[in-house]
Amino acid sequence: MILIDYIVLIVYFLVLTGIGIYCMRSVKKQEDFFLGSRSFGKLVQTFAAFGAGTGANDPVVLGRTTYTSGLSGIWSVLMWLFVTPFYWIFGVWYRRMRHLTLGDWFVERYESRSLGAAYTIFGLMFYSVYLAVAFSAVGKVCVPLIGYTHVDLPFFADPVKIESLLVPVIGLIVVVYGALGGLRAAYFTDLIQGIFIIFLSLMLIPFGLKELVEKFGDPTTQSFLEGFRLMHEQVPDAYFNIIDSPRGGEFPLHYIAAITLLNMIGIVVQPHFIATGGGSAKSEDAARVGLVVGNFLKRLCTVGWALTGLIILALMADKISIAQDPDRAWGIAALEILGPLKMGLVGLMLACLLAALMSSADCYMLVTSGLVVRNLYVGYVRPDASEKECLWVARCFSFLLISLAVIFSLSQLNVFDQLKLAWEIPIVFAAPFWLGLFWRRANTRAAWGTIAFSVSFFFILPILIPFVAPNLRMSETFTKTNEIITTTLLRPAAPSDVAKRKAAIQAWELANEEAETEEAKQKLGPKPIPLEQGVVFRDAYSTGGKSIYWKKGVKTPEGESPPRTEISRVVSPDNTKEELKEKYTGPLMGQGIFNFELLLYDLVGIDLTQLENSTLETMRLPPRLIMPFVVMILLSLVTRRNSREALDRYYVKMKTPTEPEPEKDKEELNKSYNDPDRFNEKRLFPQWTGLEFSKPKVNDVVGFIVCFFGTFAIIGLAIWVASIGS
Helix, strand or coil: CCHHHHHHHHHHHHHHHHHHHHHHCCCCCHHHHHHHHHCECHHHHHHHHHHHHCCCHHHHHHHHHHHHHHHHHHHHHHCCHHHHHHHHHHHHHHHHHCCCCHHHHHHHHHCCHHHHHHHHHHHHHHHHHHHHHHHHHHHHHHHHHHCCCEECCCCCCCCEEHHHHHHHHHHHHHHHHHHHHHHHHHHHHHHHHHHHHHHHHHHHHHHHHHHHHHHHCCCCCCCCCHHHHHHHHHCCHHHHCCCCCECECCCCHHHHHHHHHHHHHHHCCCCCHHHHCCCCECCHHHHHHHHHHHHHHHHHHHHHHHHHHHHHHHHHCCCHHHHHCHHHHHHHHHHHHHHHHCCCHHHHHHHHHHHHHHHHHHHHHHHHHHHHHHHHHHHHHCCCCCHHHHHHHHHHHHHHHHHHHHHHHHHCCCHHHHHHHHHHCCHHHHHHHHHHHHECCCCHHHHHHHHHHHHHHHHHHHHHHHHHCHHHHHCCCCCCECCEEEEEEEEECCHHHHHHHHHHHHHHHHHHHHCCCHHHHHHCCCCCCCCCCCCEEEEEEEECCCECCECCCEECCCCCCCCEEEEEEEECCCCCEEEEEEEECCCCEECCCECHHHHHHHHCCCCHHHCCHHHHHHHHHHHHHHHHHHHHHHHHHHCCCCCHHHHHHHHHHHHCCCCCCHHHHHHHHHHHHHCCCCCHHHECCCHHHCECCECCCHHHHHHHHHHHHHHHHHHHHHHHHHHCCC
16 A cells, blocks of 8 residues: 555545544434434435445455355355345334334333343344454455555564554444444444445456456457456356356355345344334335345445456466465455556555445444443443433443454454354344244243253353263264265366466465474475466365364364275266265364254254265254244243233334324324224234234335345346356
């Protein structure tokens, strides 16, 4: 980065801080701070949903997966696509809740202050992890953009990593403008940052295509649009398939379906949905339109990120730094493509990435501070706390949350692993939320029992079991792995294959020089063999060898890689494909936590050793999705119901359409409270069933159908964009 890049970045930070100071004047009470007085229309709600749902980890993760898996890597970020139509329905729920936090919802629905406190603890843990994902991504991408990895600081004996300095600074800026101006400041900055994120999605494409023409074509006679054709010339055709990966199926259809279901069940219980999901909107229409359009806007940006990833693969497959760490692909590409222009574009790119982070962080920070104030501080410490005191506590806690996320990020810089963990945490509260929404029989005792079961079964027992029974790590039964399948394709080497192999050789040589022991050198394996363009080569990749029961896999007791035994070898009739199946042999030792839920499949006789890696990952999800609901239903049937009066008030409130004017909305609510049977004619099921589903209206059905076809339009757009120039 040069001076003009730093100027762009500083101006950006000053503008955000100024917005926070300006909005602070309108913050007088908790509703102002946590929900912006529920005053936002469709435009602001759109960019709020867009900003909160778009993190800096998204382009970074997609840059890596596209570089390694081609267009099919788009699913690493597009996993939420098929959840989007349901947002048309979800948006109304949060507006009708009329609460400041989702913790308040649990308190009201289950008549339990302690359940609201438990949900607050969940929110704190969830956002500490989820924000750490975004901070980790920024740390990965900023190093190549800034141009150096360490900086000398006073009072530090050794140079400090640049991400260890930058991540806390970013966190501090988020705290300053968010804690000062509350959700109003967060949403107004999201509007600005949303525009920056769109720039982020598009900026590298024209410059990258132009660079392709300059590197592989004739810039004097060809326009930058010729870059599409040159991209296809450089990259093998298999990298342009949206489902089948050229390196094995990382994202097969069954895995996409399972993750979609997991996300749909879990997203509704994420704390920020009380705001971006529609709770801060002026009206129900603004809630659902903002939520849907904002998320479709992100899907469109995802297509741009995927195209950028393919351009990076065509242009920079020979970069040793990307070969060493594909997470840095985006940052390296920005520096290489935009840096020579010396127009401040590198600083703008960094500002765009920070916008993607900060537009999520500010919302998450405010929502979590709201939970702490409403469901812990006021609930247990100071029930009579004044509005001013509550705002002071919220601002202090905002700093604490961001600090936790920064610490977690710097201690575990593995972006995709953190993201997968964040996907699964909401399972704990999902069943009590869903069943509480629509079933009168769901009650407090059942909710507590389900939460205890989910925490124990999915998070505590997997850690505890290996300590209680350490012999399990050496058990032949529990150290099984699936079969190792090595697929070898004979195909002509494309230019990107040659460049990638060159980078892999350089990375191997560098690692070999830095290896301090002979054992470390042996782990590198043999040195890769150079390729020549057009020459038929053996493109081999392996899947399998994945431990079924142990999170971190298996090893021999001495720590070496386990020996393999061949099971079968099949060669295609035309000799272009070979498939070798092997299995690990000898004594093995499990590592990490125990995948407890997979024991259920053994009990019913399913042989998990025959399944692929992605299928094993998929098999972990059904128990996590289904079992909490089964437990909740069974416990609800045998435990005491909640009070009739509280249930009547809750369900009639959720059926009462909201009014933009607070006084009129309060008037309609009082009518409903005085007549709990006011909307009985809207019931979809008889009253005796206890099911509280309402008949869908025309705009519910039409909106859902339009959104459903919109998801396939996004897929079609991605396929079309990738086919340009083919």
